Amino acid sequence: MSLPTPLPASHAVHQLRVVLWPGDAPVQVPVLPGQTLLQAALAQGVEWPRSCRNGTCRTCLGRLGQGRVRYSVEWPGLSAEEKAEGCVLPCVAHPLEDVSLLPP
Numbered sequence: 001m002s003l004p005t006p007l008p009a010s011h012a013v014h015q016l017r018v019v020l021w022p023g024d025a026p027v028q029v030p031v032l033p034g035q036t037l038l039q040a041a042l043a044q045g046v047e048w049p050r051s052c053r054n055g056t057c058r059t060c061l062g063r064l065g066q067g068r069v070r071y072s073v074e075w076p077g078l079s080a081e082e083k084a085e086g087c088v089l090p091c092v093a094h095p096l097e098d099v100s101l102l103p104p
């Protein structure tokens with residue numbers, strides 16, 4: 001099995017920096033128009049945890065280290081307090097600017 005070919009960053013709307021484990025160097029991936037953070041990471045071979053992909057199971061829970069997102073569902077499975085603390089569900093989150101995604 002071969003790894004997916006990285007897409008050129010020139011097609012990206014925003015850049016996503018993913019840290020899979022605390023202390024790891026970030027992996028930078030382009031986020032193409034319409035992609036969620038999870039879709040962008042997976043498209044570049046970054047194996048972020050996931051299951052439902054619709055914002056309910058919380059398997060993909062992470063933290064935003066930088067940047068802002070909007071959600072593709074009205075009620076992602078996060079409390080207002082979790083959102084305020086920087087928690088994010090990458091499977092339903094679209095970047096509004098360059099973002100970094102950290103482990104929870």
Ligand code: FES
Pocket residue numbers: 049050051052053054055056057058059060061077089090091092
């Ligand atoms: S994969 Fe289930 S909430 Fe993201």
